[in-house]
Amino acid sequence: MFNPRPAIRVVPLPDKEHLVIVDDLLLEPHKMVELARQSRADFSDADHNYFPGPELNLPPALAQAFDQFIIGHVRKPLGARRTSMLATRLALATLQPPQLQNLQRVCHRDTVPQPGMEGTGAMVLYLFHDIRLGGTGFFRQTCSDAAFTDMVLRSRGMERDAFTALTGAGPGYAVASDRYFEKVYTAQPAWNRAIFYPGTVLHSADIHSPELLVDDVQTGRLTVNAFFNLRRNAAGA
Template identity: 80%
Template sequence: MFNPHPKIRVVPLYDGENLVIVDDLLRAPQQLVELARQSRAEFSDADHNYFPGPEFNLPPQMEQAFGQFIVEHVRKPLGARRTDMLATRLALATLQPPQLQNLQRVCHCDTVPQPNRAGTGAMVLYLFNDPRLGGTGFFRKKCSEAEFHDMVVRSGTLDRAGFSALTGAGDGYAVASDHYFEKIYTAEPAWNRAIFYHGTVFHSADIHSPALLRDDVDTGRLTVNAFFNLRRNAA
């Protein structure tokens, strides 16, 4: 399933956090596109998270294969000594800016810091050819924890204009710095490219042209999104 000789590079982000970029991840990535095509009716809206579109859980054997790849190639550059898979999903970003909830218009993290150096890692595998569909932006928080918490709470009560005034967020996806976050890096998309990062790092889909999003696995922004438990090496 996986390329035995993937092209791997490590990009330092901040505070010791790394982004691991793997090109030519799969031997036959088109097979996952075909699986998405055959399973499209089984995709469901992501009401359990903030992903802007429907998702489909990969079969257990594929999830296990992704987990083994992480053990062999990604765990070390992420600074982890143990990993195990949580979820691996095909995902299709489809929401247009007016459909986004307030918190989908700013960057987010997948987990908060945990005791004993435990946590969550994440992966995005790009399965589309058009780079205009967007990669992934990474951000550094520039507000206090209290200010961040207040923003999250107020996101549920403010209308779109009020939330924009509070945060400096644009009307669509988070593609630039705002009042709360500084954008520090953009992972550009490429066919069969995967990125891996720690879940405490703030990030967002870097979608500058949402009009190009399609509810179609062959022309839309199809990805595999994965999450895995990890325990970091001792500090």
């Protein structure tokens, strides 16, 4: 299922974290697209996270296979001692800018920092050919933690225009710096390319052309999104 000799590179991110980029991840990526096509009726809209479209949990055997790849190829570049899979989903981005909630218009973390060496990692596997559908942008926080928390709390009851005035966010996806965050890196998409990163790193789908998002797994922005527990190495280990 997985390429035994994938091309791997590591990119530094803020706070001494790293992004791991793996090209040619799957030996037969078209089979994952075909699984998505056959299962499209079983996708459901996400109401528990920031993902802007329907998702489908992958079978446990596939989730375990992804975890084994992480253990074999990505664990060390991420600085992790061990990992265990939490969730692995096929995901299709479809929302247009007017449909986005306020917090979907700014970057986010998948998890808050945990005590000790415990944490959460994330993966995005791009399963589309049209690079205009967008990769993933990474950010660093430029405001205080108190201001960040205040923005999140206030966003839930704000009108779109008021949220724009508060944050400087654009009308659509978070593709640029704003008053709270500075964009520091863009992971460009490529067919069968996967990126792995700590869940505490601020990020957002880098979608500049939302008009290209379609409800079609064969031509739309189809990805596999995964989240996994990781036990970090101690400093210097």
